[in-house]
Amino acid sequence: MSPEFIQTLLLTAKLALSTTLILFIIGLPIAALLAFTRFRLKVIFEALINMPMVLPPTVIGYYLLVAFSPQHAFGGFLERWFDLRLAFTFQGVLIASVIFSLPFMVQPLQNGFVALPKSYREAAYTLGKSKMETFFRVLVPNIKPSIVTGIAMTFAHSIGEFGIVLMVGGNMPGETRVASIAIYDEMQSLNYSTANQYSLILFAVSFVLLVIIYSVNRHFRI
Amino acid sequence: MIYIDVERKMLTTDGPRKLEVCVEIEKHQLVCLFGKSGAGKTTLLRMLCGLFVPDKGVIRIGDKTVFDSSKKINVPPQKRKVGYMFQDYALFPNMNVEENIRFAQDVKNLDEVESLLHTFQLEKLRHQKTTRLSGGQKQRVALARAFARKPEVMLLDEPLSSVDFELRQSLQNEILKSHELFRSTTVMVSHDKDEIHRLATKVLRIGKEKITAFENPTNL
Numbered sequence: 072m073s074p075e076f077i078q079t080l081l082l083t084a085k086l087a088l089s090t091t092l093i094l095f096i097i098g099l100p101i102a103a104l105l106a107f108t109r110f111r112l113k114v115i116f117e118a119l120i121n122m123p124m125v126l127p128p129t130v131i132g133y134y135l136l137v138a139f140s141p142q143h144a145f146g147g148f149l150e151r152w153f154d155l156r157l158a159f160t161f162q163g164v165l166i167a168s169v170i171f172s173l174p175f176m177v178q179p180l181q182n183g184f185v186a187l188p189k190s191y192r193e194a195a196y197t198l199g200k201s202k203m204e205t206f207f208r209v210l211v212p213n214i215k216p217s218i219v220t221g222i223a224m225t226f227a228h229s230i231g232e233f234g235i236v237l238m239v240g241g242n243m244p245g246e247t248r249v250a251s252i253a254i255y256d257e258m259q260s261l262n263y264s265t266a267n268q269y270s271l272i273l274f275a276v277s278f279v280l281l282v283i284i285y286s287v288n289r290h291f292r293i
Numbered sequence: 294m295i296y297i298d299v300e301r302k303m304l305t306t307d308g309p310r311k312l313e314v315c316v317e318i319e320k321h322q323l324v325c326l327f328g329k330s331g332a333g334k335t336t337l338l339r340m341l342c343g344l345f346v347p348d349k350g351v352i353r354i355g356d357k358t359v360f361d362s363s364k365k366i367n368v369p370p371q372k373r374k375v376g377y378m379f380q381d382y383a384l385f386p387n388m389n390v391e392e393n394i395r396f397a398q399d400v401k402n403l404d405e406v407e408s409l410l411h412t413f414q415l416e417k418l419r420h421q422k423t424t425r426l427s428g429g430q431k432q433r434v435a436l437a438r439a440f441a442r443k444p445e446v447m448l449l450d451e452p453l454s455s456v457d458f459e460l461r462q463s464l465q466n467e468i469l470k471s472h473e474l475f476r477s478t479t480v481m482v483s484h485d486k487d488e489i490h491r492l493a494t495k496v497l498r499i500g501k502e503k504i505t506a507f508e509n510p511t512n513l
Contacts, residue, residue, distance in 0.1 A: 194383035196370040197342050198397040198442055208396070212387035 075244060076265065080272065083250040086161070086236075087229040090168040094176040094225050095218075097169075102180035103206065107192075121174045128171060132238025135167050139239070157239075164240035164247050171235050175224040183217025184210065216291040223280040230276060294320050295446060295478060299340055299350030299360070305331045312336055313503035318495075323472050323479045325489045327513065328499030334482045337499065338448045341480065342377045343370035355445055376444035376477070380451050382435040384423035390434050391419040397441035405441070412474065413437040413467070429460045433467060440475050447472070449481040453488065465491055486513050 105117060123131060139157040140146045149155040157163030187210060195205035211218075233251040240247025242256055250269045257266040295318040303312050312333035318324055326334040339345035341352065343359065346367060352360040354375065359368040370377075384393055394406050410416045413433040418426065423434060432452060439447060452468065453461050469492055472479045483489055489496060495507040 188381060188383065190379045190381055190383035191385060193344050193370075194377070194379055194385075195396075196344070197373075197375065197377040198438070199371045199399055200396075201371060209385050209387070213385065215387075 072268070076268065078245050079248055079250055079253045079269075082161075082245065082248065083230055086165060086168055086249055087226050089165055090172055090229040091176075091222055091226045093165075093169050094172055095222060098173070098176035098180055098221065098225075099211065101173075102177050103184055103210070105177070105181050106184035120177055123171045124174050128232070128234030129238055131171060132167065132235040135163070135170070135235075135239050139163055159239070159241045159243065159247060161240070161246055164236050164249075167235045167239040168229050168232055171232060172225045172228045175228045176221045179217045179221040179224065180214065183214030187213055216288045219287045220284050223284045227277050227280045230273060294318065294353075294355060295341070295480075296351065296353040297337075297341065299347035299352060301333075301336060301340065301345065301347045303333055303336055307331075310501065312499075314497075315503065315505050316497065316507065318478060318480065320478055321476055322494045323469075323481065323492055324495045324497055324507070325493035325510070326480065326482045326497050326499055327484070327489060332499040332501075334499050335450055338377070338450055338480060338482065341446065342375040342448055343368060343373050344377075374443070374445040376439035376442060376447045378432075378435050378439050378447070378449045378452055380454065382431045384426075384431060384434055384438070386422065386424050389420050389422055390415055390426070393423060393434055394438050394441050397438045399442060409437040409441055412471070428456050429464055432456070432464055436467060436471055440471060440477075443475075444477060447475075447477045447479045449479065451482045451484070453483070453485070461488070468492060489513060 101120065105113070105120075136158055137143060138145045139149075141150045141156065146157065149157065155162070157166060191209055191213065192205055195209045196202075200208070230249075231251055232249075233255070236247065236249055237252055237255075242248050242252050248256070250273055254266050254269045254273075257263075257269065297318075298315040300311055300313045303310055314337060326337060328334055336345060340347050340360075341354075347360060347362065349362040350360070351358065351362075354373060357368070358364075358366055359373050360366060385396070388396060391406065391410065394409055395401065398405070410419055413436060415430075415433055415437060418430060418434075423431065426434065435452075449468065453464055456464060465488060468479075468481070471477075481492070483492075489510050490513070493510045496510050496513060497504055498508055
């Protein structure tokens with residue numbers, strides 16, 4: 072295996088792990104908000120979070136690229152105040168990946184919270200526990216299968232992401248060139264054996280993750 | 294002592310109606326709430342523990358006013374010394390029997406946990422996950438957990454509705470025993486007249502009219 076091959080795989084793993092970690096941290100409160108509260112414009116909020124499920128990745132990629140451009144307000148602000156450029160950088164790809172995989176984390180967590188009996192929360196309150204303590208000691212530990220599903224789906228989805236990464240990050244080795252883009256690139260260059268190696272690894276990782284999801288859910292059902 | 298003078302609108306199968314209650318429950322009484330389904334028994338319990346907010350009125354538990362609409366006082370459930378045993382027991386599946394009880398303590402005290410496990414005959418089950426317990430065992434854990442916080446008032450929402458006759462008798466004994474042992478004021482929902490005869494010192498019949506007086510259990 073060439074150093075470039077390893078580098079691409081490591082970058083892919085770094086992107087998927089960072090995306091999953093960030094999404095787990097922000098996904099928990101978003102899922103709880105959607106599961107337990109009622110507020111005006113909730114449907115709009117819910118629709119926005121789930122947009123990446125139905126929208127072509129290139130659409131989100133296009134909007135993000137425009138937003139990240141130093142010629143526009145947000146990109147210009149980042150460059151002036153923080154000397155930060157997001158277009159065609161790993162950070163930019165990471166933000167895009169987080170936005171694009173958001174529903175894959177939020178939906179399983181939200182479903183898990185909704186399925187919990189309301190009496191768990193109420194019992195914890197009558198036992199003197201604050202909302203925060205109830206959340207972390209009672210609610211979160213009782214949605215373990217949903218957490219495993221959310222983490223595995225987000226990780227697998229981030230590994231396989233192509234369109235949005237290509238739009239926002241391009242194809243820069245060591246910076247934004249992840250495995251799914253490398254496959255396309257190697258195919259274009261007629262390097263079938265390298266494309267095959269990447270594909271096999273992505274296939275194996277996705278398969279193992281799905282096996283984990285199903286076996287964990289089966290374990291909790293029994 | 295519980296003083297309750299509240300009203301709250303409810304949506305029932307017969308359309309909207311108002312639940313109005315004005316009674317005073319003396320200390321250490323075991324009061325049964327009796328009435329048709331949808332009459333407002335659970336609503337009343339939930340107002341007492343703070344899970345429902347009355348439309349207006351006053352609730353005092355001991356010397357403490359926990360709700361007063363005119364003074365905008367509404368003490369949250371966490372700060373009321375009221376235990377609540379849910380119909381489905383609401384035991385936390387991620388904790389074993391002992392952990393469920395320990396979770397309820399405001400201040401950790403292992404001796405008290407031991408004493409509760411002993412009182413409710415749960416010593417051998419202490420490391421069991423609550424999902425593997427029988428209905429009767431679950432009820433004992435739920436009672437032990439609710440008493441772990443040393444509540445002044447214990448609310449039991451149809452605690453015996455889903456158990457068979459033989460178990461029902463032994464669980465009634467558990468309720469009676471813990472009520473006497475912990476010297477709490479207990480308010481319990483029940484549909485069963487025999488059960489009310491056995492357990493209750495007073496009965497509140499929840500119906501369509503304003504509830505202002507107790508009945509004697511033997512008059513049901």
